[in-house]
Amino acid sequence: MGFKTAGFALAMLVCTASHAGQIVVGQVAPLSGLDGNQGRAYAAGIQLALNNANKGAGINGNTLVLVRKDDAGNPESTLKLTKELIEQDKAIVLAGYFGISSIETIARSNILDKEQIALVGWRASQIRPETTNLFNVRASLRDELFKVAEHLSTVGITRLGIVYEQGPGSLQLMNSAGEAAQKAKGSVVAMAGFPAGTTNVQQAVQGMIKTQPQAIMFVGSGASAAAFIEQYRKAGGTASLFANDGVDMEQLGTKLDDAMMSGVSIAQAVPSPYKISSKIAKEFIDTVTRSEKLEVPVSYAMMEGYIAGKVVVEAIRRQGKSPTRQGTIDALGRMDFYDMGGYSVSYRPDIRAGSKFVELTILGGKGKIRQ
Numbered sequence: 001m002g003f004k005t006a007g008f009a010l011a012m013l014v015c016t017a018s019h020a021g022q023i024v025v026g027q028v029a030p031l032s033g034l035d036g037n038q039g040r041a042y043a044a045g046i047q048l049a050l051n052n053a054n055k056g057a058g059i060n061g062n063t064l065v066l067v068r069k070d071d072a073g074n075p076e077s078t079l080k081l082t083k084e085l086i087e088q089d090k091a092i093v094l095a096g097y098f099g100i101s102s103i104e105t106i107a108r109s110n111i112l113d114k115e116q117i118a119l120v121g122w123r124a125s126q127i128r129p130e131t132t133n134l135f136n137v138r139a140s141l142r143d144e145l146f147k148v149a150e151h152l153s154t155v156g157i158t159r160l161g162i163v164y165e166q167g168p169g170s171l172q173l174m175n176s177a178g179e180a181a182q183k184a185k186g187s188v189v190a191m192a193g194f195p196a197g198t199t200n201v202q203q204a205v206q207g208m209i210k211t212q213p214q215a216i217m218f219v220g221s222g223a224s225a226a227a228f229i230e231q232y233r234k235a236g237g238t239a240s241l242f243a244n245d246g247v248d249m250e251q252l253g254t255k256l257d258d259a260m261m262s263g264v265s266i267a268q269a270v271p272s273p274y275k276i277s278s279k280i281a282k283e284f285i286d287t288v289t290r291s292e293k294l295e296v297p298v299s300y301a302m303m304e305g306y307i308a309g310k311v312v313v314e315a316i317r318r319q320g321k322s323p324t325r326q327g328t329i330d331a332l333g334r335m336d337f338y339d340m341g342g343y344s345v346s347y348r349p350d351i352r353a354g355s356k357f358v359e360l361t362i363l364g365g366k367g368k369i370r371q
Contacts, residue, residue, distance in 0.1 A: 021062060021063065022062065022063050022064075022065050023059075023062050023063070023064050023065065023092050023316060023323060024065050024067055024085075024089050024090055024091040024092060025046065025050065025064055025065065025066050025067070025091065025092070025093055025094075025095055025309075025312055026066075026067050026069070026082070026085035026086070026089060026091030026093070026094045026095070027042075027043055027046065027066060027067070027068045027069070027094065027095055027096040027097070028068075028069045028070075028071050028077075028078050028081045028082050028085065028094070028097060028102075029042060029043065029068070029069075029070070029071065029096050029097060029098045030070065030071060030072055030073040030098050030099070031043070031068060031070035031072075032070055032072050033072045033073045034073060034197065034199070034221055034223040034224075035073060035098055035099070035221050035222075035223070035248075036072075037222075037248065037250070037251060037296055037299075037301075038098065038123070038221075038222065038248050038251075038299070038301040039070075039096075039098055040295055040296045041296045041297075041299045041301040041302040041305065042096045042098075042121070042123070042301050042302065042304060042305035042308070043066065043068050043096060043295075043305060044294055044295050044296060044302050044305060045301070045302040045303060045304060045305020045306035045307070045308070045309060046066055046095055046096055046121075046305045046306070046308055046309035046312070047066050047305075047309070048284070048287050048288065048291060048302075048305075048306050048309065049305075049306050049307075049308075049309025049310045049312070049313060050064040050065075050066055050309055050312075050313065051287075051291070052287060052313075053309075053313040053317075059313060059316050059317050060316075060317065060319075060320055060321045060323075061321055062316070062321070062323070064312075064313065064316065067085060067089050067091065069081040069084065069085065071102065073098070073099055073102070073197050074102075075099070075101040075102045075104075075105040076105070078097070078099075078102040078105055078106060079105050079106060079109055079111070082094065082106060082111060083111070086111070086115050086117060091117070092117075092316070092323060092324065092325055092328060093117065093118050093119075093120060093312055093315070093316075093325070093328045094112075094117060094118065094119040094120070095119065095120045095121045095308050095309070095312055096121050096122070096305055096308060097119060097121075097122040097123075098122065098123050098124070099123075099124055099196075099197070100124040100125060100126035100128065100165070100167040100168060100169055100196070101167060101168075101196055101197070102124075103122055103124050103128065103134070104128065104167075104168050104169075106119065106134075107128070107131050107134065112131075112132075112133035112134065113132070113133060115325065116325045116326045116329065117133065117325045117328075117329075118133050118134075118135055118315075118325070118328050118329045118332055119133060119134050119135065120135045120136075120137065120308055120311055120312050120315070120332065121135075121136060121137045121138075121304065121305070121307075121308030121311070121312075122134065122136055123245075123246055123301075123304070124141075124169075124246070125141070125164070125165045125167075125219045125220050125221065125244060125246045126141065126164075126165070126167045126168065126169030126170065126172070126173060126219075127140065127141050127142055127169045127172035127173050127176055128168070128169045128172070129172075130350060130351060130352045130353070131352065132352070133329055134352055135311070135332050135347060135352050135354065136352055136353050136354055137304065137307050137308045137311050137345055137354045137355065138245070138269040138270060138304060138307075138353070138354065138355050138357070139269045139353060139355050139356050139357055139358050140353040141173070141176070141219065141244055142172075142176040142180075143269075143353070143356055143358050144244050144245060144267040144269065144358050145176050145177055145180040145217065145244075146176075146179075146180045146183065147267050147358040147359075147360065148180070148217055148242045148265075148267055148360070149180035149181055149183060149184035149186065150183075150184060151265075151360055152184055152186060152215055153184035153185060153186065157186065157214045157215045157240065158184075158185065158186035158187065158214065159186065159187065159189045159212075159213045159214045159215070160177070160181050160186055160187070160188050160189065160213055160214070160215050160216070160217060161188070161189060161190040161191070161192070161207075161208050161211060161213030161215070161216040161217070161239065162174075162177045162188055162190070162191045162192070162216070162217050162219065163191075163192050163193075163194070163201070163204045163208065163216060163217070163218045163219065163220070163228060164191070164192075164193050164194075164218075164219040164220065165193070165194060165195075165196050165197075165219060165220040165221070165224065166193040166194060166195055166196050167196050170193060173219065174188075174191060177191070177217070189211055189213050190207055190208060190210075190211035190213055192204035192207035192208060194220070194224065194228075198224065199223050199224045199226075199227035201224060201227050201228040201231060202231065204228060205228060205231045205232050205235055205237070206235075208232060208237060208239065209232070209235050209236065209237055212239070213239050214239055214240065215239050215240040215241070215242060216232075216237075216239045216240070216241055216242065217242045217243070217244070218241065218242065218243045218244070218247065219243075219244045219246070220243075220244075220246065220247065221246060221247065221248070222246075222247050222248030222249070222250075222251035222252055223251065223255075225243050225247040225252060226251065226252050226255035226256055229241060229252070229256060229260055229261075229264065230255070230256060230260060233259075233260050240263070240265070241263070241264045241265070242264075242265045242266070242267065242360075243264065243265070243266045243267070244266075244267055245266065245267055245268055245269040245270075245300070245358075247266055248299065248300070248301060249266050249299075249300065249361070249363060249369075250297060250299045250300075252264070252363070253363075258364075261363050261364065262363065262364055263362065263363070264362075264363045265360050265361065265362050265363070266360070266361045266363070267358050267359075267360055267361075268300055268358070268359050268360070268361050269304070269355070269357060269358055270300060270303045270304045270307060270343065270357065271303065271342060271343055271357070271359075272300070272303075272361070272369070273285070273288075273298050273299065273300060273302060273303035274298070274369065277342070278341055278342025278343065279340070279341025279342050280307070280340040280341045280342050280343045281303075281342065282341075283340075283341065284303055284306050287306070307340065307343065307345075310340055311332070311335070311338065311345055311354070312328075314331075314335070314338055315328050315331040315332045315335065316328065316331075318331040318334075319331055332347060333347060333349070335347050336348070343355065343357060
């Protein structure tokens with residue numbers, strides 16, 4: 001079922017070139033299910049950026065409209081709904097997709113090349129090869145792993161365990177984890193996977209209890225991370241716990257008690273949405289403050305959606321009055337340094353991970369940031 005952003009009517013467009021008027025940005029994401037909160041938060045962030053762009057005369061006389069569709073985390077639905085966005089809704093660009101299986105389904109279908117359309121901004125708990133028309137606005141999971149390993153080396157931790165959501169990028173994840181640990185003069189002593197899109201982490205918990213690493217890096221969703229942390233701590237696990245950016249710390253705070261949350265670290269790939277630490281953070285916070293009631297609470301996923309929305313707006317702006325799908329791809333490909341104020345995005349022909357920004361956030365009780 002399609003979701004239209006409140007306050008806008010969808011114009012009927014008849015070709016891949018957008019006429020002066022309305023430009024459709026299409027999102028297929030889990031707006032329900034395990035990752036529903038993150039999917040809706042990402043969408044809210046994109047909408048905030050589009051709202052800013054639409055003020056006054058809009059972008060070169062055009063108004064940007066976000067059309068959302070819920071795949072509930074089902075890759076087959078992701079492809080079906082993407083075709084609807086392209087063929088029926090006449091989207092000029094796609095944004096804000098979730099999940100390695102969904103991303104791989106889109107990539108393997110070749111729909112982005114066939115329809116000459118870009119996908120800007122996606123979240124997945126796996127490592128995948130760069131693809132021409134898939135433009136991410138964040139650092140890669142590999143960068144997150146190296147950031148965590150770098151931190152561990154400074155505190156003398158050398159035995160690392162990896163718990164990960166299974167999927168097509170598992171082998172690349174294993175290789176990158178090994179490289180990161182080796183660079184930090186440590187080693188990966190255990191790796192345990194769990195089924196994608198689930199919270200079935202019991203075997204992973206048992207594996208980590210048995211091997212007793214000093215630190216564990218969890219790569220998955222917020223719901224699965226909460227399940228792992230709870231079961232691991234109850235089983236007597238004492239390792240330091242780290243998580244990738246795909247773990248929603250806000251969701252952790254609603255599912256875990258203070259003792260279990262305290263000391264968990266998350267590798268964040270975008271600036272904090274809670275403090276004015278940069279120009280982009282101030283802009284985001286000011287935009288939220290001026291906005292009507294949000295669909296979901298402020299979060300890192302919303303901040304990332306806002307950044308993705310700004311990248312989309314910039315690619316549309318650079319084309320003048322008549323942006324097209326191919327024109328958007330070309331504009332993104334030439335975006336060698338787009339500075340948003342403390343956060344920049346750059347693309348090269350063989351590099352589609354737009355940023356290298358990663359910082360560690362250490363949590364206290366109720367998911368509050370301690371450091």
